[in-house]
Amino acid sequence: MSDLRERALELDSADQLAGVRGAFVLDTVSDHAADAAGVYLDGNSLGALPANVPGRVEDVVRRQWGELRIRSWTESGWWTAPERIGDLIAPLVGAAAGQIVVGDSTSVNVFKALVGAVRLAGAGRDEILVDAATFPTDGYIAASAARMTGCEVRAVQPGEVPDALNSRTAAVLLNHVDYRSGRLHDLPGLTAAVRAAGAVSVWDLCHSAGALPVGLDAHGVDLAVGCTYKFLNGGPGSPAYLYVAERHQAAFDSPLPGWNSHAEPFGMRPEYEAADGAVRGRVGTPDILSMLALEAALEVWQRPDVSVGGVRAKSLALTDFFLECVAAYVPEGRVEVVTPLAHAERGSQIALRCADAGEVMGRLIAAGVVGDFRAPDVLRFGFTPLYLGFADVERAARVLAEILR
């Protein structure tokens, strides 16, 4: 056995999160003809299935919907699910309760947050700064929010935001972790700079929530959004969430004031009056099946052996070890590491650039090592510490090297 394989086994036996793996449904050895089970390194796109979700969903469908039907809106807690589940996400992103509401897609929440931010910033501020490397939907939605609020959008690299801020800046939309490179941006420093300029910060946490500490309250973030199907394992298209810092809630003015955000939703009143608190970020009827699957998926964070700090420590150990294995196994010059080596600048994924990335990823997936390809030339590997071990990582690097040779 090679040194790295032995190291992997040692690291796995010392891993304090190793026991959590059983809380997820993963491939068994027999699923693949290869030397062992598949390795799922795409949890940064769609998290694996938590083992408790199928039973929960079955109960929601057969009993809550099938038997209780309409009564479940109250008796099964459907109506309050968006804020209840928001409070489950809150500790994972460093937020006190009552500031997060779950529902709609990330794109729709970016719209709420950005329009809300421009309105919070007040008159005379008419520019929205957007991460130039952002996942595209944030940029598209920012352009629409700007158009509809009389603002202009300017794309800037996150590191250049402090220099770009000025008295016209209304809102700044940034990604905590870059979706392509895996770079972790300086949320505390950039948030402080935005605040000092009198603008409103909006953070997209899609690639950080559930993988590393965020500290929304501690760092004074104004607004934030995120999805729940990556490191939070909520399932395909599970609802996104919106964070509105408590100090902004009374003035938060949503562009999507649906009946679910009304102070008295069943009063059926023709005049809109916004509810207090996080509920103000709701819009229409929440999709209950996806929402309650997410609620079950979040239960893993209640385990005494699971903490965001522990997850982050293991995430860095996993990505360090992957880089070490890649350096040892992959022929020199065959790939370029895109993700920063410094821990302070690294999310929970490793991006490798190689010219034939699309074809390479196809062969990797066929061999049971599932990452994804981001055009034009990036191999992307996500590391979910809750269900990945070091032997998985070593195997993935070994299979990658075989394909690249």
Add this chain to the structure above:
Amino acid sequence: MSDLRERALELDSADQLAGVRGAFVLDTVSDHAADAAGVYLDGNSLGALPANVPGRVEDVVRRQWGELRIRSWTESGWWTAPERIGDLIAPLVGAAAGQIVVGDSTSVNVFKALVGAVRLAGAGRDEILVDAATFPTDGYIAASAARMTGCEVRAVQPGEVPDALNSRTAAVLLNHVDYRSGRLHDLPGLTAAVRAAGAVSVWDLCHSAGALPVGLDAHGVDLAVGCTYKFLNGGPGSPAYLYVAERHQAAFDSPLPGWNSHAEPFGMRPEYEAADGAVRGRVGTPDILSMLALEAALEVWQRPDVSVGGVRAKSLALTDFFLECVAAYVPEGRVEVVTPLAHAERGSQIALRCADAGEVMGRLIAAGVVGDFRAPDVLRFGFTPLYLGFADVERAARVLAEILR
């Protein structure tokens, strides 16, 4: 046995849709201590569980998500579900394929449709007419759409729309069936009037789709939205849909241009370029669990014994019979029928006004007859022809009369 009970049994034995009842999960006799099974008359709020949905959802969760994971976006058809399921809804509302896309809530779709309508109407038109009796969320969202497009909102009764139309009218948002009274509005006539005035029609089909013919294409409707959890039985909070008539698609300019509506969504291009066709109405990642539960729920419409025309005929027979039973059983003057008696003005629900409606509905539900209460004084009973029979209707009226006496 009373005459009406005998009539009910005769009507049930002649009912060509009677065989469809088995496609839904309904109460069994043992569920209630009363003389028979419960009667679910709230399908206009949340449709009953179709019998094929639990198995489908289990497959989506355990196999598509749990085993195939990320591969399901292509291999299980997740990515194309919004337009594929839109095409299943299309024939139910009289639309040719390629004009409906499923996703987001009704409220969010009202926003897309109204902003899109104002932009289609063009410069110089700055007024949005909204049904004065609308379900509130449509009015709230209309106010936001107006605010963000420089328009004003004017509330008018649907019958007064022809007189209210003028050269300033950009868009007209109307409900096909009034959620409270059950009144069916004149979609063909009002659509023609809106078109003649050079404005854009937006119809909310929440309370008509799946219950009666809509004829979107035949009547030249411009835009429409609707939910899928009432007469389409998609489940709690199942995604809504947006119809954009083919002639408007190339110019439809969504205020929520998320990456799912991009011409090349995986190109990850910083510039937005709208996709052609119905897909232009998509926004972010669709919630797959709710969406595919809906797809299963829509399969009942593929049965040879199910048609919109047959459903409408039975709906009118059911509501006629309910009114007849109420007239026979309920003490004179105890309730007032709010829903129009004329078939051409009746949806698939009956609303009865009585002073103590809230308390009466509580007692009805306790007795197994489930309708709902709409403040301040309306008892609302929805009739879903796919799973309700005439004996159910007779029993509901009888229990209601016992409570009211």
